[in-house]
Amino acid sequence: MLRRISIKAIQAFEAAARLGSFALAADELAVTPSAISHQVRLLEDQLGALLFHRVHRSVILTDTGREYAAEVIAAFGRIDAATQLVASSSGSATLTVHSTPSIATQWLMRRLQLYGELHPEIDLRLQSSVEQIDLGQGIVDIDIRYNPGPPPAGAVVKMFPEDVIVPLCSPRLADGPKAIRRVEDLAAHALIHSEVNILGWRDWGRRNRRARLDLDRGLRFDRSFMAIRAAVDGLGVTLDSMLLAEDELRQGTLVIVLPETAMKVRGHGFFSLRSKGDGRKVADFRDWLFDALLSTRGWWEDFLAARQ
Template sequence: MVRRVSIKAVQAFEAAARLGSFALAAQELSVTPSAISHQVRVLEDQLSVLLFHRIHRSVALTDAGRLYAAEVTAAFARIDEATRTVTTTGGGAILTVHSMPSFATQWLMPRLAAMKSLHPAIDLRLQASVGMVDLTQGAIDVSVRYNPGPPPAGCVMEMFPDDLIVPMCSPALADGLNPIRRPEDLSRHVLIHSEVNIMGWRDWNRRHRKVALDLDRGPRFDRSFMAISAAVDGMGVCLDSLLLAQQELQAGKLVVPFAVPPLRVPGHGFVTLKSTAKLPKIQAFREWLLEELERGRRWQEAYLGSLPGLG
């Protein structure tokens, strides 16, 4: 028989576990710290499990407490999401997506109109920042992370296809006074550095040791979208992702000036809570995004295949 527990006690435990303090939980729930302590005791009695270690005036989750907290916090996040959904004017679904700035700017924004056309009932809220977000807080439905590592506790992740990293520049630079036709030609050009990428010019140069590059010079940017924009403006040659530069390549604002095998690196990952991964709005967004990525992957392979020497 399933044990029934006090929802009030669970709420007190969730706040204390998430905030790491009975006092802070009390402030959030507008009760006294002793009331939080009492409710946690009630829950421990009901479960017959110790959830917190009491150490003088501080508390720390037990192993059982951490496991319980992960599931309970995710459940409260789902309740918050359900509340937002049913109170949205017009009955539509709001999908909140957090993304790294370059992916948001270079890839996602140009495709949002297509997403909206396919799923008009979903209103997307896009947040872009480099900081990690805690999905268990309930404010974010999906996080698109770069070089994400293993998913956090209580989350699931699906990796994007590998990033293909290649040198790119403006057509005017490629065909200018010092044409770029082969890797050795880069020695006469400015290199644009994107400093947050998994692989940079030093990694590329290790693959092409005969090419003399001045790796200490050139503009440096901490976001790929800025490095790509600088290359479009003719400031030099960037080394970046075909995924992120696809729009500029298709428009003829950038070119891959010579054919060499691309660097392949793990790129972004699609992260959601296990407990919300099957919500219709998240499934719809995931399926659309993965289809678009697959379409992009095919285009990238065709583009590289069209370059002399890589076909």
């Protein structure tokens, strides 16, 4: 059984691998090159694998060394990022929000100035990815997830209000030579698919069978913001969220076609730790966010009513 690896030896290896030199690693870690060499040799002995070729006064990673270095360097990078995050937030009112990319890009970022004006004492940090965040690590305060499922142990979730899913396209497609007035007209246009959405063209087609859509064709994206951008560019008709496309609809770069075929879904959830849920920072952001969502919902209800 492999005994515990020396952290000092791994640190010496990481620096030497990243810098490509025992001497440079020694300068960075404020030790002698022989100390680096000793620690790397110790690590090789513990692993039972050669990590560097020693060629005269230079060192070259072996194939095994390169594979190990890639993982170790990445791990040290994550440790550095976490350390900087904690250090930068120490003693300040920092709120860290993680969100899926589309809601962050299409809706949340465009409203952060309003939040900042209401809460100038808060330094907000926004992170975005499709990864599921472990709130228990204490690095992130709030996680906004799509199609989230039940909350993990220790967390609570508040679902966003119902979202409205509608066919969207550029005005020049909607009113062009192949104008879209009936569901049958959609067959003359390319479809843009948002592949991760809860509701897609296949669901829409089941409800509107007269459309006779070719669901095997069309552009496909794994993020709504890309599908919305493609629709703005006139590449076809996308089926997506009025929440995410609000600004494009307000600006007129997208229009809703066939508004009577709109579908509703609860897509996003607001996750926080139960222990933090009543804290001022989290509670204030939650209240601001849901007030903004309700305002958006009121706008799109009026918007749809005017077009039906």
